[in-house]
Structure formats: C-alpha cells, structure tokens
Amino acid sequence: MRRRGKEEHVVGVYVDNLIVTGACTEDINSFKCEMAAHFRMRDLGTLSYYLGIEVRQGKEELTLGQSAYASKLLERSGMAECKPCVTPMEDWLKLTKASTVAKVDATLYRSIVGGLRYLVHTRPDIAFTVGYVSRFMEDPREDH
Structure with a gap:
C-alpha cells in the first residue's frame, strides 16, 4: 500500500x-x-x-464472481447437471469419521474440497459447508 x-x-x-x-x-x-x-x-x-x-x-x-470456476468444479465433481439450492447442506446433517461404507478416490475428493475452499472467496455463504466437508479429507468415504 x-x-x-x-x-x-x-x-x-x-x-x-x-x-x-x-x-x-x-x-x-x-x-x-x-x-x-x-x-x-x-x-x-x-x-x-x-x-x-x-x-x-x-x-x-x-x-x-467465480461462475466459470464454479462450473468447471461442478463438471469435475460430476455434478454439472444438479439443480441449485438455497442451502448447500441438509439441515442437521451429521457425518462421522467412523464409517463402514466404501472409500472414495481421496485425491479427487481433496481436489474438489480444495476447489470449494477457493470458491469461498466470492461465496462466503458456502463457508460452513466447505469447512464441514474439509474434516473428512484424511479418509473420505461415500457417505461423506
């Protein structure tokens, strides 16, 4: 400055x-x-x-804004055809690290969550949800 x-x-x-x-x-x-x-x-x-x-x-x-970036992120995550919603996460959703369901591709999961973290710069309304799913980057599972 x-x-x-x-x-x-x-x-x-x-x-x-x-x-x-x-x-x-x-x-x-x-x-x-x-x-x-x-x-x-x-x-x-x-x-x-x-x-x-x-x-x-x-x-x-x-x-x-980051509409082009968000569109690419949706495509990469296989969610390009999803409909938008007001709240980016179900109310009262409880996820746990103690899960028995199959693991997902950890590299892809981390890449998508990292992309969402960058998207928060212009979309602070998704910050809570992105922080929530960031908790599972160590061991991502299908139910997360």
Missing part, C-alpha cells in the same frame, strides 16, 4: 502480475510510469479476470 497525501493506493502482486488500484487516476498513471521505467511491462487495461475471479466494474460498484 502506498500513501500520498490523503489518498491510499493498493498494489496487489502475484508472480509477475500487478493490480494497481486507488481513487486518483493521475496517481495510478504516475505509478505505472515509474514501474515502466524500471521494468518491461504492459498495461492490460481495466481488470476483468484474475486468478479465476471475474471482476465486473461499474460506475458505482465492483462485483467479484
């Missing part, structure tokens, strides 16, 4: 990508010029997609 006067500016860095944001366009452009003087870079314009997160910018709002 950079501070100039009363304005605050944020620079997000991931590997070789920067996201620059702030209230003053002049300061943002000045920062980009400073960076270009020291590094070879391109300005890709207004942010629309970053690390699987879709960014929609309006005049008064900024909306983040």
Whole structure:
C-alpha cells in the first residue's frame, strides 16, 4: 500500500502480475510510469479476470464472481447437471469419521474440497459447508 497525501493506493502482486488500484487516476498513471521505467511491462487495461475471479466494474460498484470456476468444479465433481439450492447442506446433517461404507478416490475428493475452499472467496455463504466437508479429507468415504 502506498500513501500520498490523503489518498491510499493498493498494489496487489502475484508472480509477475500487478493490480494497481486507488481513487486518483493521475496517481495510478504516475505509478505505472515509474514501474515502466524500471521494468518491461504492459498495461492490460481495466481488470476483468484474475486468478479465476471475474471482476465486473461499474460506475458505482465492483462485483467479484467465480461462475466459470464454479462450473468447471461442478463438471469435475460430476455434478454439472444438479439443480441449485438455497442451502448447500441438509439441515442437521451429521457425518462421522467412523464409517463402514466404501472409500472414495481421496485425491479427487481433496481436489474438489480444495476447489470449494477457493470458491469461498466470492461465496462466503458456502463457508460452513466447505469447512464441514474439509474434516473428512484424511479418509473420505461415500457417505461423506
């Protein structure tokens, strides 16, 4: 974060990508010029997609989503044809680690749960459920 006067500016860095944001366009452009003087870079314009997160910018709002990511996750889990529901888990559902049913593919289960954990960034409404199924990553079974 950079501070100039009363304005605050944020620079997000991931590997070789920067996201620059702030209230003053002049300061943002000045920062980009400073960076270009020291590094070879391109300005890709207004942010629309970053690390699987879709960014929609309006005049008064900024909306983040992961619909494409969620669709791929549903396909990978074999649930692409499922209907959406209001609550992502049955009320009062009790799962236990002491189960006698067959084990499932642990690698696939962990991959899907990991994907759900990333999806929580834009879907905090599923955080409880994702945390609940994360408890079974060590030994996943069909009834989990």
